Amino acid sequence: MTSILIVYGTGEGQTAKVAAFVESVLADRGFDVTTRHVFETDDADIEAFDAVLVGSSVNNRAHRPEVVAFVERHRETLATLPTGFFQLSLASAVSTKWARDGALGFVDGLTESTGWAPDRVGLFAGALTFSRYGRAQRTLFKLAAIVMGLDGDTTRDYEYTDWADVERFAVEFGEFVEREVAEHERSCMECGHRARRTGRSAVRSVALSARRPRASPTGR
Numbered sequence: 635m636t637s638i639l640i641v642y643g644t645g646e647g648q649t650a651k652v653a654a655f656v657e658s659v660l661a662d663r664g665f666d667v668t669t670r671h672v673f674e675t676d677d678a679d680i681e682a683f684d685a686v687l688v689g690s691s692v693n694n695r696a697h698r699p700e701v702v703a704f705v706e707r708h709r710e711t712l713a714t715l716p717t718g719f720f721q722l723s724l725a726s727a728v729s730t731k732w733a734r735d736g737a738l739g740f741v742d743g744l745t746e747s748t749g750w751a752p753d754r755v756g757l758f759a760g761a762l763t764f765s766r767y768g769r770a771q772r773t774l775f776k777l778a779a780i781v782m783g784l785d786g787d788t789t790r791d792y793e794y795t796d797w798a799d800v801e802r803f804a805v806e807f808g809e810f811v812e813r814e815v816a817e818h819e820r821s822c823m824e825c826g827h828r829a830r831r832t833g834r835s836a837v838r839s840v841a842l843s844a845r846r847p848r849a850s851p852t853g854r
């Protein structure tokens with residue numbers, strides 16, 4: 635059975651929700667999936683997996699520092715495996731070119747700072763969880779939401795994540811991993827059928843999510 639490690643970092647829990655959903659999609663398709671918060675991966679044997687998928691929300695124009703640290707720590711191993719990265723941001727909740735470029739720019743920043751270029755990238759809209767923000771943050775995000783053309787009603791939460799987009803990304807990532815593993819098995823019978831590669835694929839698939847808010851399960 636092909637094994638996939640999903641590692642994520644989250645602030646208010648939306649990236650954790652996406653990671654759990656991706657796990658369920660991949661598990662339904664027969665993958666052996668292990669999902670870990672990035673803080674639980676200190677001793678994780680990354681090399682024991684056939685593929686790794688990393689997820690992070692964007693926080694103040696950058697990915698969560700603990701996720702960046704994970705990537706830096708495991709950069710060499712990640713470069714030998716089929717890998718993917720998914721990102722949650724408010725930028726992906728807005729369908730302007732400026733916002734799309736901004737969302738992609740965060741991934742470019744990660745690649746530039748760590749040297750890791752994931753094979754597959756998913757850009758997903760996150761959530762505005764006013765109920766979990768402090769007073770100052772609530773005011774800040776209300777203004778940010780209005781500037782971005784989103785709703786700024788601080789008495790409720792907004793979930794912008796498009797789950798169909800996330801599912802498409804998960805399915806496509808699984809198919810990609812299967813192809814990579816099969817290709818490796820064909821070309822490298824003597825090294826134990828692990829999904830090891832000498833270089834990374836230049837192909838990138840980007841799932842862009844720019845949707846209106848749905849009723850949030852965490853809504854007040």
Ligand SMILES: Cc1cc2nc3c(=O)[nH]c(=O)nc-3n(C[C@H](O)[C@H](O)[C@H](O)COP(=O)(O)O)c2cc1C
Binds near residue numbers: 690694760
């Ligand atoms: C303190 C804070 C800073 C944020 N900064 C950005 C940002 O710079 N750009 C952006 O597009 N979204 C930003 N967001 C939106 C988050 O990426 C979005 O709320 C996401 O759903 C959070 O996911 P999480 O709950 O897994 O952390 C920020 C959210 C918070 C709470």
